[in-house]
Amino acid sequence: MFRTLNYFLQSLFVYLFFFIGRILGIKLSRKFFSGVFILIGPFFRSNKIINKNLKIFSSTISLKDKSRIVKDMWSNYGKTFIEYIFLNRFRRENKFVILDGEENLLQIAKENKPVIFISGHFANFELMSMEITKRNISLATIYRPLNNIFINPFMEFLRRKYVCKNQIKKGINGVRETIGFIKKNHCIALMIDQRISEGEKINLFNQPALTTTLPSQLSIKFNLEIVPVYIERIKDNKFKIEFQKRINPKNFRDKLELSLELNKVLEKMILRNPGQWIWTHNRWK
Numbered sequence: 001m002f003r004t005l006n007y008f009l010q011s012l013f014v015y016l017f018f019f020i021g022r023i024l025g026i027k028l029s030r031k032f033f034s035g036v037f038i039l040i041g042p043f044f045r046s047n048k049i050i051n052k053n054l055k056i057f058s059s060t061i062s063l064k065d066k067s068r069i070v071k072d073m074w075s076n077y078g079k080t081f082i083e084y085i086f087l088n089r090f091r092r093e094n095k096f097v098i099l100d101g102e103e104n105l106l107q108i109a110k111e112n113k114p115v116i117f118i119s120g121h122f123a124n125f126e127l128m129s130m131e132i133t134k135r136n137i138s139l140a141t142i143y144r145p146l147n148n149i150f151i152n153p154f155m156e157f158l159r160r161k162y163v164c165k166n167q168i169k170k171g172i173n174g175v176r177e178t179i180g181f182i183k184k185n186h187c188i189a190l191m192i193d194q195r196i197s198e199g200e201k202i203n204l205f206n207q208p209a210l211t212t213t214l215p216s217q218l219s220i221k222f223n224l225e226i227v228p229v230y231i232e233r234i235k236d237n238k239f240k241i242e243f244q245k246r247i248n249p250k251n252f253r254d255k256l257e258l259s260l261e262l263n264k265v266l267e268k269m270i271l272r273n274p275g276q277w278i279w280t281h282n283r284w285k
Helices: 002-024 026-043 047-057 063-092 102-111 127-134 152-163 172-183 214-222 255-272
Strands: 097-100 116-119 139-143 167-169 187-191 200-204 207-211 226-233 239-243
Touching: 002 026, 002 063, 026 047, 026 063, 047 063, 063 127, 063 152, 097 102, 097 127, 102 239, 116 127, 116 214, 116 255, 127 139, 127 152, 127 187, 127 226, 127 239, 139 152, 139 172, 152 167, 167 172, 172 187, 172 214, 187 214, 200 255, 207 255, 214 255, 226 255
Parallel strands: 097 239, 116 187, 116 226, 139 167, 139 187
Antiparallel strands: 200 207, 226 239
8 A cells, every 4th residue: 555655656746747847848858857866866775776786887986987977877867757758759850869770770671580679778768669660660679567557557658659569568478479579570679787587697797697588588599680779868968879780699509698698798888888877777686
């Protein structure tokens, strides 16, 4: 009962913030909520997790660099949060995103053979699937539902309407659904940077972390190439989305070796701009 009440109160604040964001417009609301999240972020319980994660990331990180990374993360968090109510503009207008490696997407569309797109929670991570579907590539996206039962239905509505209509909830049933979409010639997109309790302990920054092996298993089983995607918020709050060179599952012995390679890819992405990765995930629990 207490948890339900807590979720309800949280949702009131979220919907109030969304209402304020619509009044302010995208430019002002980004600045406003960037400041709000920088201000209130350090008071969250997840602050302990952030400190632990950054210590694993670099045992020699200076206080100055740590402070900058955390500040940048909360700023990006705030901007991404309020951008959900502007997803219709991202869908409709092409001025927000610069694609690097668009030829890779065009080639995938031409071949008409499924691939697996993987990324992490960088910048506004929802834009990966949106840009793929805007190029008329059949896609299904795996996601983790929000715990808050009052907010999650609205977020699912936004994702289905503006990001990707085929949304798959993670879990056993989701795996079956994913295989069904692959058999119907759909590509699959998922984030690989969250802790998965049913995952395998695979090194990430030289420390074992519970890691999803789903992309590796699907890649090997169905002979699907994997396309890493890097997303970065750049000048003037535009985004650069980089579709990288494909990874062929035939070059790896098994799912663990391939999953380790994907974690190495993720490491390189984080190192490029650590302030745009979400450090609140308890990756090394």
